[in-house]
Amino acid sequence: MKSFTYNALPARVIFGSDTLPQIAQEIKNLGCTKALVLTTPQQIPEGELVLKLIGPELGAGIYSEATMHTPTDITEKAVARAQELKADCVISVGGGSTTGLGKAIALRTGLKQIAVPTTYAGSEASATPIIGETSGSVKKTQKTMKVLPNVIVYDVKLSLTLPPRMTLTSGVNAVAHAVEALYSTDSNPIIDGLALQGITAIARALPQIMHSPPDSESLFSARSDALFGAWACGTCLGAVGMSLHHKICHTLGGTFNLPHADTHTVILPHAMAYNAPYAKETMKQIVSALKDAGLAAESAPGAVWDLVKSLDGPMSLRELGMREEDLDKAADIASGNPYPNPAPLERDKLKKLLQDAWNGIRPE
Known part of the structure; x- marks a missing residue:
């Protein structure tokens, strides 16, 4: 056996079917009270479902402009929206575009994150402290624990209609x-x-x-x-x-x-x-x-x-x-x-x- 070093990542993973209703309790477990739900324009229905499940007492609203390669101008608009709604956490519902946006918001604000993947691997895999952002025509990545999601909720049912x-x-x-x-x-x-x-x-x-x-x-x-x-x-x-x-x-x-x-x-x-x-x-x-x-x-x-x-x-x-x-x-x-x-x-x-x-x- 060769010598090695292994650093375990401190992320909570919930995996199964019909796991979405657990998100409300996960928000409370994080000590949060207002969650901004993030989606792409195509996945607004999934975001609205999550918002309905957590209820008006925990849901701040939806920001639905997540896009591929995490452009910094989109991130700045999302940060402004989170601050306007006084959100203290974000819920990223979707693939890599949405997960990347959630990480970019966390990097700038320190807000806690719950990731709800609906694809099998996006731009930034949910369970990682890695973020890639695009400014102009250059995409740069960095590794920082600031962007590691606090909770990842996998619900198999969300993937059943994936094209x-x-x-x-x-x-x-x-x-x-x-x-x-x-x-x-x-x-x-x-x-x-x-x-x-x-x-x-x-x-x-x-x-x-x-x-x-x-x-x-x-x-x-x-x-x-x-x-x-x-x-x-x-x-x-x-x-x-x-x-x-x-x-x-x-x-x-x-x-x-x-x-x-x-x-x-x-x-x-x-x-x-x-x-x-x-x-x-x-x-x-x-x-x-x-x-x-x-x-x-x-x-x-x-x-x-x-x-x-x-x-x-x-x-x-x-x-x-x-x-x-x-x-x-x-x-x-x-x-x-x-x-x-x-x-x-x-x-x-x-x-x-x-x-x-x-x-x-x-x-x-």
Whole structure:
């Protein structure tokens, strides 16, 4: 057993079905009295449901302008709204856009947070002290305990109507956290175990979700597996450092405004292939986890690519709207600042990675 250091994150997690009614008590447990509910414009109904459950005595109102990549101008408007309503906590209902906004508000105000995820992995996984914000065309991330949610409430029922494409891309987004945790410079056996559980749970669940009849018991079971996998993978993201894959995705999202989860889905197998020669043991572990999920897997990068293709997911940066002439700029940014990664960061090789991802070529 190798030596390691592990810092556990002090977050309260509530997982199950029909857990939403517990939020009112969780607000009181935090010593709070007025909660501002955060959503995107598309998820106002879910926010209104939460507001109804906590009642007028605990609900301050809704701010529904959360958006992708957590732009700082949106955050400033949300902070002003929270102060106007005298809110003493926020409830983030949704995916990464909403969770990121809740974290950004907490960073500036110190307000306590309750996160209610409705996807499997957003811009900032709920169970992490990591926040990424975009100002202008630059997205920057930081790690600080100021943004770690105090409570995370997972309710499987909220994920039952998640659209198929978002189901797939947010699930692969979650898998990316686990993959990079396994070859992180500060990896440890506790997080390695969670990472492999998360990969297996999501890889097993995604095909079942796509192929199960609506309202079936098998669909509910698969949704439960996927949501557990999302938590496991998100915990990995918060506990150890990330590498090349996340750097590229933040570059493509912040600078070129590509959709976050879709970008993760396209880039992951290519980033894995780039690192594979320098992370052979990790790739063997991933292959084993994918086989445990019932997938045919010989090469870890190829198996992830095959899974996405078999479920009609996005396969290229080109289809996400990336211009081929911008690949050089993306390679420059991704190689511009050193960061830990198994394989050496070489600008020409990074350009090839991006070119392959733009073309949608299957990695070996």
